Amino acid sequence: MPKIIIAGGGLVGAMLANILAESSFEIHVIEKRHNPFVSGFQEKGRSINLALSTRGWHALQRIGLERELLSHAIPMYGRAIHHLSNEISFQPYSIDNQAIYSVSRNTLNLLLLKRLQNFSNVVVHYQKKIVSADIFTAEVHTECGDTFKADALIGADGAFSSIQQAFTKTDRFSFCRKYISHGYKELSIPPDSRGDFVWNPNALHIFPRKRFMLIALPNCNKTFTATLFLDFEGEESFEKLSDEAKVSAFFKTYFEDFVRVAPNFVSEFFENPTSSLGMVSCEPWYRGKTLLIGDAAHAIVPFYGQGMNAGFEDCLILEECLQKSPCDIFKAFQVFADSRKPDTDAIAELAMRNFIEMRDLVTDERFLAKKQIERELVKMAPDVWIPQYSLVTFSRIPYRKALEIGELQDKLLDEVLSQNLSLWQAVEQFKNLRTC
Amino acid sequence: MPKIIIAGGGLVGAMLANILAESSFEIHVIEKRHNPFVSGFQEKGRSINLALSTRGWHALQRIGLERELLSHAIPMYGRAIHHLSNEISFQPYSIDNQAIYSVSRNTLNLLLLKRLQNFSNVVVHYQKKIVSADIFTAEVHTECGDTFKADALIGADGAFSSIQQAFTKTDRFSFCRKYISHGYKELSIPPDSRGDFVWNPNALHIFPRKRFMLIALPNCNKTFTATLFLDFEGEESFEKLSDEAKVSAFFKTYFEDFVRVAPNFVSEFFENPTSSLGMVSCEPWYRGKTLLIGDAAHAIVPFYGQGMNAGFEDCLILEECLQKSPCDIFKAFQVFADSRKPDTDAIAELAMRNFIEMRDLVTDERFLAKKQIERELVKMAPDVWIPQYSLVTFSRIPYRKALEIGELQDKLLDEVLSQNLSLWQAVEQFKNLRTC
Numbered sequence: 001m002p003k004i005i006i007a008g009g010g011l012v013g014a015m016l017a018n019i020l021a022e023s024s025f026e027i028h029v030i031e032k033r034h035n036p037f038v039s040g041f042q043e044k045g046r047s048i049n050l051a052l053s054t055r056g057w058h059a060l061q062r063i064g065l066e067r068e069l070l071s072h073a074i075p076m077y078g079r080a081i082h083h084l085s086n087e088i089s090f091q092p093y094s095i096d097n098q099a100i101y102s103v104s105r106n107t108l109n110l111l112l113l114k115r116l117q118n119f120s121n122v123v124v125h126y127q128k129k130i131v132s133a134d135i136f137t138a139e140v141h142t143e144c145g146d147t148f149k150a151d152a153l154i155g156a157d158g159a160f161s162s163i164q165q166a167f168t169k170t171d172r173f174s175f176c177r178k179y180i181s182h183g184y185k186e187l188s189i190p191p192d193s194r195g196d197f198v199w200n201p202n203a204l205h206i207f208p209r210k211r212f213m214l215i216a217l218p219n220c221n222k223t224f225t226a227t228l229f230l231d232f233e234g235e236e237s238f239e240k241l242s243d244e245a246k247v248s249a250f251f252k253t254y255f256e257d258f259v260r261v262a263p264n265f266v267s268e269f270f271e272n273p274t275s276s277l278g279m280v281s282c283e284p285w286y287r288g289k290t291l292l293i294g295d296a297a298h299a300i301v302p303f304y305g306q307g308m309n310a311g312f313e314d315c316l317i318l319e320e321c322l323q324k325s326p327c328d329i330f331k332a333f334q335v336f337a338d339s340r341k342p343d344t345d346a347i348a349e350l351a352m353r354n355f356i357e358m359r360d361l362v363t364d365e366r367f368l369a370k371k372q373i374e375r376e377l378v379k380m381a382p383d384v385w386i387p388q389y390s391l392v393t394f395s396r397i398p399y400r401k402a403l404e405i406g407e408l409q410d411k412l413l414d415e416v417l418s419q420n421l422s423l424w425q426a427v428e429q430f431k432n433l434r435t436c
Numbered sequence: 437m438p439k440i441i442i443a444g445g446g447l448v449g450a451m452l453a454n455i456l457a458e459s460s461f462e463i464h465v466i467e468k469r470h471n472p473f474v475s476g477f478q479e480k481g482r483s484i485n486l487a488l489s490t491r492g493w494h495a496l497q498r499i500g501l502e503r504e505l506l507s508h509a510i511p512m513y514g515r516a517i518h519h520l521s522n523e524i525s526f527q528p529y530s531i532d533n534q535a536i537y538s539v540s541r542n543t544l545n546l547l548l549l550k551r552l553q554n555f556s557n558v559v560v561h562y563q564k565k566i567v568s569a570d571i572f573t574a575e576v577h578t579e580c581g582d583t584f585k586a587d588a589l590i591g592a593d594g595a596f597s598s599i600q601q602a603f604t605k606t607d608r609f610s611f612c613r614k615y616i617s618h619g620y621k622e623l624s625i626p627p628d629s630r631g632d633f634v635w636n637p638n639a640l641h642i643f644p645r646k647r648f649m650l651i652a653l654p655n656c657n658k659t660f661t662a663t664l665f666l667d668f669e670g671e672e673s674f675e676k677l678s679d680e681a682k683v684s685a686f687f688k689t690y691f692e693d694f695v696r697v698a699p700n701f702v703s704e705f706f707e708n709p710t711s712s713l714g715m716v717s718c719e720p721w722y723r724g725k726t727l728l729i730g731d732a733a734h735a736i737v738p739f740y741g742q743g744m745n746a747g748f749e750d751c752l753i754l755e756e757c758l759q760k761s762p763c764d765i766f767k768a769f770q771v772f773a774d775s776r777k778p779d780t781d782a783i784a785e786l787a788m789r790n791f792i793e794m795r796d797l798v799t800d801e802r803f804l805a806k807k808q809i810e811r812e813l814v815k816m817a818p819d820v821w822i823p824q825y826s827l828v829t830f831s832r833i834p835y836r837k838a839l840e841i842g843e844l845q846d847k848l849l850d851e852v853l854s855q856n857l858s859l860w861q862a863v864e865q866f867k868n869l870r871t872c
Binding site: 168171172173174175176177178179232276278 | 604607608609610611612613614615668712714
């Protein structure tokens with residue numbers, strides 16, 4: 001039975017262990033946190049809710065957890081835009097009522113780890129912080145002096161992966177970590193006086209304000225978690241919000257709707273951390289006996305809600321590669337790395353573009369006119385014209401294809417808006433160009 | 437007297453120490469190698485000769501070393517192109533006989549370190565390998581257990597800088613290290629039977645072969661050092677050159693001229709290392725009490741011969757910044773970092789483009805036709821139309837300007853080649869657009 005070490009028992013590590021558990025592998029998951037079934041997970045400064053969509057659901061279906069998770073998930077059918085005027089407008093994510101799901105990171109992680117207890121060939125080693133690794137011998141060393149060695153090593157330990165770190169010490173490993181100028185801070189919105197959600201829970205709430213924005217996702221306990229995305233430095237920035245009066249004034253000016261329902265936002269603002277937003281891109285993902293996967297290989301900004309979804313899809317695709325090379329794990333690693341990277345490069349790009357869209361374009365007239373045209377095109381030819389957002393969120397078409405198709409659509413929408421093309425001509429041209 | 441630690445006593449660290457030695461600083465240079473005045477420097481796998489041009493000369497002039505170095509430098513007035521047919525053609529670097537200079541890395545480094553012995557306020561600590569640093573307290577720790585602490589710390593310790601490494605452990609430090617698919621290997625060409633250079637020593641010899649190339653620079657002892665740039669993997673690659681017969685056949689096919697004068701190339705090929713080619717881009721360069729400079733901040737590929745020249749120019753610009761803020765070292769660091777980065781980004785881009793030009797375009801007909809037109813333009817208006825190569829190599833115009841001007845020139849040359857513009861019109865348009 002080949003032995004595999006999975007570094008990290010977070011979302012991607014635990015999902016991968018679940019998927020591989022059914023193959024003939026002996027799996028050791030090395031996790032730095034405490035055993036949550038003893039003491040619970042408590043993580044400050046990590047995003048506490050996530051938007052699960054089709055790619056993520058597929059992985060949950062693969063391991064039969066989708067029903068159980070559904071009872072902990074809240075469907076969001078579109079964006080509720082909170083304008084500066086306090087008007088709210090609703091933009092559905094699809095014309096056929098498809099939803100993304102607000103789920104709690106902790107709940108999902110616990111479900112995944114709990115399911116691993118059913119497998120005798122899987123051991124999760126808690127409180128083992130990896131301090132070094134040898135990617136050529138598949139060996140890791142932990143802070144408390146343990147050494148684990150296996151036939152293969154998979155680094156699923158996040159954007160600041162210790163395994164990624166070991167890759168950077170080898171020659172010809174290209175590595176980029178980039179931060180954007182914005183940071184984020186989480187704030188809470190309690191239930192209303194009747195114990196109910198203060199807003200429609202079946203929407204992702206957005207306050208787009210050009211250079212910055214606030215969003216809010218519903219939680220099962222009738223609260224919302226709001227996240228402010230704001231420049232670290234500059235005219236309107238975290239740096240400028242240096243005392244309670246300034247924070248209060250800033251929120252009253254830009255987020256009046258929010259201020260009305262978030263009684264503790266000022267004190268929370270100073271209690272909660274301001275976190276940075278970075279991305280990781282590197283190559284190769286596979287070297288020696290070791291593979292990087294999930295955020296360790298391709299961390300992205302959160303604005304398309306695809307970080308976890310892309311990581312879960314990695315697990316499905318890696319399983320396919322292993323099934324195609326049952327006798328050669330390393331060939332599977334190589335095929336996975338080569339075929340998957342162009343897709344994660346594409347979602348990295350899309351996630352940055354969606355930030356512009358969310359904070360800015362959702363109130364832009366030209367953008368809204370194009371969205372209106374797109375809705376008509378979708379009604380006319382629903383099987384042909386599938387918007388980019390749907391391709392990314394509600395399908396498993398490779399991300400790189402979604403990027404290409406979206407760019408083609410954008411050009412055609414510009415043509416329709418400039419009245420150079422009729423709606424039918426746009427559909428016809430799209431059909432022809434897509435098949436090229 | 438403020439105390440400054442300079443990490444690294446290589447070319448840039450030693451140059452900076454020389455320049456700052458005349459200010460009222462106490463300077464400690466921390467160098468991992470042995471004291472060369474006891475045992476000499478011996479470095480395997482580093483490029484042993486370099487092309488010094490105007491930016492580098494300015495720094496040498498600043499410290500009065502230019503005359504002494506000139507006696508160790510060989511002027512190269514242009515490129516000697518060795519065609520596959522064994523013909524050699526000469527492309528001058530300028531119309532007025534300007535040269536770049538082949539110098540030995542070791543000779544130059546020794547001259548710089550020797551000059552430091554004249555200053556009582558400078559100490560070079562040899563055999564001190566830095567293993568960690570605190571960029572907020574300006575403190576470094578060495579492998580042998582020493583700690584050095586100062587008012588400010590400057591990391592001039594190269595592309596794999598230990599100080600850069602300390603920056604990567606702080607939040608919001610964007611860092612990219614990228615490798616190109618090519619590697620390089622050095623090979624030697626001895627003097628001929630009469631003890632003279634085998635080829636014209638006053639040229640940089642190039643064998644451009646599309647995906648790969650060989651270059652050769654003259655040394656003072658009448659030898660040449662040749663460097664093969666070749667893909668690591670692929671059809672024609674280091675990987676494929678796995679035995680003596682293959683190496684011999686490859687060189688005979690593509691570099692017959694070289695084979696004739698390099699009796700030991702086959703054995704050297706297997707004795708000498710194959711080195712990778714990477715670049716570093718990062719931000720910010722200044723944080724806490726620490727500044728990155730030279731390759732530690734902006735390593736580039738060697739194809740424009742500007743790595744050392746850019747690092748030396750860094751030292752001159754940092755001195756200017758320190759002179760403008762005599763009471764605030766850190767303000768000077770900040771101004772240096774903000775103003776210099778766009779220029780080193782530009783030379784990084786230009787260096788990659790010059791690789792394409794050197795290995796490929798120097799034999800391309802369209803490229804040669806444009807070069808011919810450019811020579812005519814330079815003759816017509818020598819004070820107006822200064823080619824990009826000259827701006828980079830023979831001037832101190834900021835690299836970002838050289839990049840912009842070159843792109844403008846390239847467009848105008850295309851227009852002249854397509855007969856949309858006369859030569860005079862190109863000059864006039866260039867004048868007008870440059871002033872915009």
